[in-house]
Amino acid sequence: MAEPSAASRRFRWLSTSWPLLPAIVFLSVAFVYPVALLLSASFTDATGSLSAVHYTRVFESPVVSRVLVITFQIAAWTTLLCVIAAYPVAYLLATAGRNVRNVLIILVLMPFWTSFLVRTFAWIVLLGRNGVLAEVAAVFGADAPRLLYNFTGVMIGMVHALMPLCVLTMLAVMEGIDRSLVRAASTLGARPGQAFLRVYLPLSLPGVAAGALLVFITALGFFITPALLGSERETVIVQLIIFQIRDMLNWGFAGAIAVMLLLLALVIFYAYDRLVGLSTLSGGAMRVDVTARRNPIGWLGARAGSLAIAIAGTLLDAFAAARERILPPRADRPRRPVGTWLLWSAALLIIGFLAVPAFFVIPVSFTEGRFLSWPPQGFSLQWYEAVLGSPAWTGAALRSLVVAIAAATLGILLGVPAAFHIVRRARYKTALIGFLVAPIVMPNIIIAVALFYLFAGIGLVGTLTGLAIGHTVLAVPYVVVTMVAVLKSYDQRLDHAAYTLGATPARTFLHVTLPLIKSGVLAAFMFAFVISFDELTIALFLVGGGTATLPRRMWDDALLQVSPSLAAVAAMVLVFMTAIILISEYARRRGSSGG
Amino acid sequence: MRGLRKSYGDFVALKGADFELRDGEFLTLLGPSGSGKTTLLLAIAGLNEPDGGEIRIDGRLATYLPPYRRDIGMVFQNYALFPHMTVYDNIAFPLKMRRWAGERVRPAVERVLGIVQLPELADRYPMQLSGGQQQRIALARALVYEPSVILMDEPLGALDKKMRDRLQLEIKQLHKELNIAVLYVTHDQEEALVMSDRICLMRDGQIEQLGPPDELYFRPRSVFAADFLGESNLLKGRCATTVAGRAKVKLVDGGLVECLCDAALEAGAPVRVMVRPEAMRLLREGERAENELTGILHDTVMSGGTTVDRFATAGGVILMAKRLTDGLGARALPGETARLGFAADRAFAITEG
Ligand SMILES: Nc1ncnc2c1ncn2[C@@H]1O[C@H](COP(=O)(O)OP(=O)(O)O)[C@@H](O)[C@H]1O
Ligand SMILES: [Mg+2]
Numbered sequence: 001m002a003e004p005s006a007a008s009r010r011f012r013w014l015s016t017s018w019p020l021l022p023a024i025v026f027l028s029v030a031f032v033y034p035v036a037l038l039l040s041a042s043f044t045d046a047t048g049s050l051s052a053v054h055y056t057r058v059f060e061s062p063v064v065s066r067v068l069v070i071t072f073q074i075a076a077w078t079t080l081l082c083v084i085a086a087y088p089v090a091y092l093l094a095t096a097g098r099n100v101r102n103v104l105i106i107l108v109l110m111p112f113w114t115s116f117l118v119r120t121f122a123w124i125v126l127l128g129r130n131g132v133l134a135e136v137a138a139v140f141g142a143d144a145p146r147l148l149y150n151f152t153g154v155m156i157g158m159v160h161a162l163m164p165l166c167v168l169t170m171l172a173v174m175e176g177i178d179r180s181l182v183r184a185a186s187t188l189g190a191r192p193g194q195a196f197l198r199v200y201l202p203l204s205l206p207g208v209a210a211g212a213l214l215v216f217i218t219a220l221g222f223f224i225t226p227a228l229l230g231s232e233r234e235t236v237i238v239q240l241i242i243f244q245i246r247d248m249l250n251w252g253f254a255g256a257i258a259v260m261l262l263l264l265a266l267v268i269f270y271a272y273d274r275l276v277g278l279s280t281l282s283g284g285a286m287r288v289d290v291t292a293r294r295n296p297i298g299w300l301g302a303r304a305g306s307l308a309i310a311i312a313g314t315l316l317d318a319f320a321a322a323r324e325r326i327l328p329p330r331a332d333r334p335r336r337p338v339g340t341w342l343l344w345s346a347a348l349l350i351i352g353f354l355a356v357p358a359f360f361v362i363p364v365s366f367t368e369g370r371f372l373s374w375p376p377q378g379f380s381l382q383w384y385e386a387v388l389g390s391p392a393w394t395g396a397a398l399r400s401l402v403v404a405i406a407a408a409t410l411g412i413l414l415g416v417p418a419a420f421h422i423v424r425r426a427r428y429k430t431a432l433i434g435f436l437v438a439p440i441v442m443p444n445i446i447i448a449v450a451l452f453y454l455f456a457g458i459g460l461v462g463t464l465t466g467l468a469i470g471h472t473v474l475a476v477p478y479v480v481v482t483m484v485a486v487l488k489s490y491d492q493r494l495d496h497a498a499y500t501l502g503a504t505p506a507r508t509f510l511h512v513t514l515p516l517i518k519s520g521v522l523a524a525f526m527f528a529f530v531i532s533f534d535e536l537t538i539a540l541f542l543v544g545g546g547t548a549t550l551p552r553r554m555w556d557d558a559l560l561q562v563s564p565s566l567a568a569v570a571a572m573v574l575v576f577m578t579a580i581i582l583i584s585e586y587a588r589r590r591g592s593s594g595g
Numbered sequence: 596m597r598g599l600r601k602s603y604g605d606f607v608a609l610k611g612a613d614f615e616l617r618d619g620e621f622l623t624l625l626g627p628s629g630s631g632k633t634t635l636l637l638a639i640a641g642l643n644e645p646d647g648g649e650i651r652i653d654g655r656l657a658t659y660l661p662p663y664r665r666d667i668g669m670v671f672q673n674y675a676l677f678p679h680m681t682v683y684d685n686i687a688f689p690l691k692m693r694r695w696a697g698e699r700v701r702p703a704v705e706r707v708l709g710i711v712q713l714p715e716l717a718d719r720y721p722m723q724l725s726g727g728q729q730q731r732i733a734l735a736r737a738l739v740y741e742p743s744v745i746l747m748d749e750p751l752g753a754l755d756k757k758m759r760d761r762l763q764l765e766i767k768q769l770h771k772e773l774n775i776a777v778l779y780v781t782h783d784q785e786e787a788l789v790m791s792d793r794i795c796l797m798r799d800g801q802i803e804q805l806g807p808p809d810e811l812y813f814r815p816r817s818v819f820a821a822d823f824l825g826e827s828n829l830l831k832g833r834c835a836t837t838v839a840g841r842a843k844v845k846l847v848d849g850g851l852v853e854c855l856c857d858a859a860l861e862a863g864a865p866v867r868v869m870v871r872p873e874a875m876r877l878l879r880e881g882e883r884a885e886n887e888l889t890g891i892l893h894d895t896v897m898s899g900g901t902t903v904d905r906f907a908t909a910g911g912v913i914l915m916a917k918r919l920t921d922g923l924g925a926r927a928l929p930g931e932t933a934r935l936g937f938a939a940d941r942a943f944a945i946t947e948g
Contacts, residue, residue, distance in 0.1 A: 183642050184675035186662040187746075188736065189692035198688075202679050329664060331656040334644050
């Protein structure tokens, strides 16, 4: 028999894989190509010939290394604090009843969905010189501790911004942990502490690790919070890149710094893979193949981990045994659920920290004064009038809306077919998901700079089209991730049933599949919409002046002064976003209870 | 265990259950799902707190004692093997928690692995085992520290029929060899009959009847019990006279039958006479029986080793007669009138109400 010719093989591949093509082509052109272009720019000197001049500068410059260190420090501390605070919240959400969970999860998601900028302003309102904290301290005749424009301020803002991500990642893993395992441990003689340490903790570790990784990588690319809540000392790498490009026009040097950032991220990914395995990111199991020879890092990590657990377990047990000697457990009356109380109070405090601050921007926006202060003076709508009457603001809002809708729509059109293909057909699932999700993993600043570099040559800088393309690069991964999760739980036998009942594939899709995944598609759309509506990094490079989006204008304004008019904008954005979340949450519930 | 009560919110899951598990006994909690078996078992294990009543283990009060102080072994329905530990570590877990000296652990683990006949699996992870193997490892883990009682909550529920039959016998065998008390939960009446020394039949959070399998089978105290364990013919009637554990019952359909009864049964009480299908016989021409009924043959169903003939009485009640399948074909044709008979000591009067 003749081998199938190359052409016919290619045709067969095309006829089954066409749903993937648009997404892959788009990301190749709008993501891979510009990033490669930027990286190559970092290897050429001013005359255009190959040289390592930018890298020698990077290594020689004391500024770059200092900024790299502080960026790393900020990311590391943020990760640590996020993980510690997110764990009890995720644990509570995973173990609470359904109704409790549904309410709490909205509160946790609230900051996740509300604009980064709005949240950052909220902290300025709370912790600033005339802020709520200062006012409360004054009542007690004390000076408020300085929590703003220093490392503490950056930490508060960053942890607040990134913790929901961490909670959600952990929750996904914790929900998969069989509750009877801890019960089994206790009937087998383990005290609660031991049962937690030896059974629950190790099983939740993939979630903790994945959450930590996501927070760390995201934190590396953060600059809004350090810029607005930190001091000169808390200058991060992204700010350095922005400075190099905007003020020095030094592409090569900026590219070299970006490469350093990327390398740092890759090293972290590598270590992560060795320690726990990249498959945990998509809900897979931790690696178990650790032998000292094949994977020394993983082996050491596993040893250290089990040693730490053994030590902690022994200590906890000794402590609990001592307590029981003084206060033996009574067989004749119910135990007091001290642990549960502790968990609830800790988790509620943390959830309060997440959900409450944003709402402080609302009252201050009604002030009569010219500056932000607490309590707001009098009541007036003047700032709202000023904002709504200003074409600069309304135009920015309109542009944001248009771009967000365009990006979310494009993201759905590209991402949904790809997700279908990945779940139902694809052979190289992990690799494909990896490729499509790469834009989330890549620090936004690199995408922004790369796109700027590419668009500058073809006249797309300063246009909404360019920005929409940039935001679509970010939207595709979120749509793919959301839809893959939705489609994985979709029972394909329903489609098969429709086929046997005489429906064509098209009609089946229209009348069976689509109605069932509708709420998933809607969620993906909202996700992409919010990502774009709130996006600043790419907007910072691609638009400005007459084409500024809302976040871009808020940012420019905030650099000058955080004024009551900004609070009014923030309040409106907050209400708008909250409404969107509640609507989509409502739609999701109706969708899931109906299907 | 006495007067145990438990409610979830407004819903009362357990309404005062009372029983005693004797040393070395195999006691089964049997009941339809939702009858409170798991709730009861969890209370005994210390995994939920009863609202009232008391639990004693080895004579000591344990009602609210935390589970890790009870010295109870529990086998969960889904096995609850720790997925991140090898079989060996799973079984060694309770020993570590009990601070056994290192050199005693390995022999103990190897011993129970031998008992459940899976010594070669020590280094595997639970995910790499079949359902039946996981079940046996879960059992080994509950046995290794030699607790005074083992609780099992529908341990065979997730297995296929063949595996279930095999493990039923194995568990029963183990129970005999090791001489530990077992409290076993199932909703499968056959399983309960095969395995138990005594069966505790539960319904809506209460104990319906507690006794050895044959007592539950032949002398059910309620229609529910008669229905739940095996099949039964139930004839409505009123007790006419009782003499020395036997009653004469006047049936609603007419006719008088004699059957066994409880000493407490009084003349005049409404009863149902229960006759198991295998005690009901199709009578041949001229053959007589202590009790006789007539009916019209409705249909005949052969299910392997046994064949059931179903009859309709004049009053519209369906009667079943079960016999061994013999390959000789039908005894009568549908529509024919036939006489049915049963012995008085194979029928039992259940008090109604
Ligand atoms: N955690 C719970 N919360 C509320 N109701 C429960 C809970 N656990 C069990 N129930 C209810 O209590 C009743 C008895 O349940 P269970 O003991 O699990 O029954 P069984 O094991 O006999 O099937 C059921 O109706 C069940 O719905
Ligand atoms: Mg149950």
